[in-house]
Amino acid sequence: MDATRDGDVVRVPPPGRERFYDSQGYGRPDGDALDLVSVEAAHLLFRGDLDSVDGMDLPAFLAATDCTLPFLVYKDLRNRGFYLSPAREGWVDDPGTADFVVYPRGEGPWDDAVEYRLRVVGERETLSASSLSESDTLAVVDEESELTYLSVDHPDLRGESASDLPADAPAALLADRVVLWDPPGDLYRRTFYGQPLDGRQAAGPLQCSLIEAAYLAEHGAIRVDEGREAVLDRGRDVEGERFDRRLAVYSALRERGVVPKTGFKFGADFRTYATVESADDLGHSEHLVRVVSRDHAFNPRDVALDVRLAHGVRKRIVFALTDPEGTIDWLSVERLTP
Amino acid sequence: MDATRDGDVVRVPPPGRERFYDSQGYGRPDGDALDLVSVEAAHLLFRGDLDSVDGMDLPAFLAATDCTLPFLVYKDLRNRGFYLSPAREGWVDDPGTADFVVYPRGEGPWDDAVEYRLRVVGERETLSASSLSESDTLAVVDEESELTYLSVDHPDLRGESASDLPADAPAALLADRVVLWDPPGDLYRRTFYGQPLDGRQAAGPLQCSLIEAAYLAEHGAIRVDEGREAVLDRGRDVEGERFDRRLAVYSALRERGVVPKTGFKFGADFRTYATVESADDLGHSEHLVRVVSRDHAFNPRDVALDVRLAHGVRKRIVFALTDPEGTIDWLSVERLTP
Known part of the structure; x- marks a missing residue:
């Protein structure tokens, strides 16, 4: 089956909808035809379900469309059994900063639930603190095309020390x-x-x-x-x-009943204990806190390092974003296996 | 017993040698008297073996001599059962960049063996690549006065892939x-x-x-x-x-028969395999390699992060120091428990 490019979508003639949307969740139906974004077309070329787009095979199409990174992520999630839609204005609700909307396993664009709002990031891109803060899930593609999924959250650190x-x-x-x-x-x-x-x-x-x-x-x-x-x-x-x-940040944590102690051995500013009753009988410290200014640009590799270390010591890495007014935003990042 | 400052040494009158050197390895004998450096005097004040130096007790002496950091390290090693001497020109052979020469447990300045040549570093100091390269053992004192000992080595990475x-x-x-x-x-x-x-x-x-x-x-x-x-x-x-x-660095590793692959998940440039016979049957990767330029200034906390992470995944962190001429120095750092 052959498709054609039409502006920034790829159009599959009838019965494109029936073949690729109804049972497989690709694209957006237009009557019996189907509109795809590049990454979906690339995946159908990869699977052999499309023969060509404007006469191009997969190598030519990827070279022409520059969608290699999202293609790698799309392919991986499909392999893991997920349906996902491009987070394109008009195609999904509230696309935000996401590249893909991923549905719960077993569900698809016909359903309402959303499992992840996923943003694709290359290892070499930097992430502003504000854009990280607005993210839900990141898929980082490293230089060897391996993927690391990260989940971003806004923890409310409280304790009773x-x-x-x-x-x-x-x-x-x-x-x-x-x-x-x-x-x-x-x-x-x-x-x-x-x-x-x-x-x-x-x-x-x-x-x-x-x-x-x-x-x-x-x-x-x-x-x-x-x-x-x-x-x-x-x-x-x-x-x-x-x-x-x-x-x-230290003061804010103490005010919340959390005890911060040095995180030096973990390369962080603080490790924190939610409940200290006695220094002679300390529990496990739950978080590693790294203080960065709100205009910090995160390097995905540094984030990967913090996340990996924290995981290895059964803690969670929390970035405390500070600004000159003294406001603090708390941001946690964890490894995710979709 | 009271001692007095004399230039940059502290002088203990007879029988200072007999009391503090012969059986305990403090200072450098001068006849029956004994010369100490500040940190040794501080430790004898701390133990109560000296009553005062120029009338000062320990708090006053530390405030006057600014030897708090090396004192913390000296005290810790003494607690662990080591004798150690200040690496002072004329007091020990080849002091180099070290602050202390630490003798094997059970031996002392009367013997010839040296276990560690130890340099004391505050968490907030930076370490030039060249000075790190010349170090044997570091004792990093963090802001809460906890100690981390690091051993520096010059590994010869070779493989048979x-x-x-x-x-x-x-x-x-x-x-x-x-x-x-x-x-x-x-x-x-x-x-x-x-x-x-x-x-x-x-x-x-x-x-x-x-x-x-x-x-x-x-x-x-x-x-x-x-x-x-x-x-x-x-x-x-x-x-x-x-x-x-x-x-x-990649090329140098390949030329040595070592296979470098991305170290992204560990926040490093490469993880390395010494012997790959087949990608289907990979062994454990032994090293994490971080590429830095020879004029890099290391932050001890970043080193602690790399060392801790590598340890947690049973690898060794190796810094590859590069210069514009293409020379590469390999430097490994590991946690040490004296």
Whole structure:
């Protein structure tokens, strides 16, 4: 069967609708004929169900239409047993930033349900934070044409950790950290601030990060001789503007009852615990949080790295998008197997 | 017991040598007296073995000497049962870039053996590629004063994968990849180039990355209508100068009998297989390779991320340091538990 290009669609004459839409969910019917987008036509050429489009075979058609990346994704999802439609204005409701609307397995364009709104991204494209935030599902095509599916979500991080703080505990600024030489016992044990100088189990001096110390000083829990501002200044000295952004995220997490601790070993800003009752009996930390500014451009490979690492340690990677007004958007990304 | 500062050493009067060197390995003897560096003095203050240095207790001494980071590392290694000496010119042989010379457990400065030449790095410092390359062991102190030990090595990546290539197989440049619509069967199956368009087990069209295609074209194995240069140009179009650097590393690995495939899912440039006999029966890939230029400044947190991820998938991260002359230095980093 042969088809022809008509503007930016590929037209299959009757009985195109019956052959390719009614039972297989390709394209958009027009009477007994059928309109396809390039990627659908390419797939029908690949399967041998179409012989040609304007006389072109698959190699010629792909070279002429530049739809290789979405074709690879379309083909993969078809292989996995899904029907999907191009997210084309007028063909589906609310196309948004998606390239495809994928139906639940066993359903198709005749039904109402949508499983994924899928966006196709090449490994080398960058993703603005705002466009990532508007995405539902990404299919990243790497340079060797392997696919990675990622699901984007907007988590509401909440916890029930203890939050009672001491007042005016003396603390000393020491290079890029703060030490409480004689800390209130509950500061570490109950509320999990700082790190005992002599190991987990020991009482005695407590070291805090500048972030922890800035938060504690702001809440009147510790008193540094040089004053609260000195802690902030030291933080900005050693980290620049990142310090304030990280502090904003740290504070937001603490206000939500979540305990953030360093995520250094995982290459993140923080790992977080939703419920800390005692530092002696910590549960598993659930999230890794990376702080980025709202104008950050994500490199898909860096996202893949974070997602893979988080998965390997049974956590979820959360990007905290910050802006100068102090608003924070939370964005989680997870690997998905359709 | 009290000590006094004398220039940049701390001097313990007799019987300082007997008390702190002979059985405990602190400092450098001077007759029956003992010279210490600040970090050793801090540790003796911390233990209560020294009462003061110039009248200062530990908090005052740390504030005055700015040796908090090395003190944390020194203390940790002492806790783990190691003796260690400051890598000070004249105190140890060949101090190099190290901060401490750590002796094998059970041995000390009286013996000849050295277990680690340790450099102390704060989480926020950057590490030039050359200084990382000259390091033996790093102790990274993160913002919450937790320690991560990293071992740096210079691996010799070699393999025994099949390397016989076809000649002049027709291939088509398609956006940022290359397709062989009718490939020689062994190209994928034996030598593991490309990715079959229709899944691992299938014969049929083979997709190659631009890197693979550039290498194959250079060796006369494939022929692209537009010519070999067109593949390189396309690579530079989509990746800039990184393309040539990555191609140089890819080529070097292939020349060593190692098969590089995309490392995208691990956030790296390549994963590598030392011995591929057949793509149908792949072993485990041993390394993740990240290509960086020789003037790259490593952020310890990014290194921690790579190291942790690689460990989690039972691989080793290798940094391939490239320069404009085409020289490549290979540098591996692994987590170490002293």
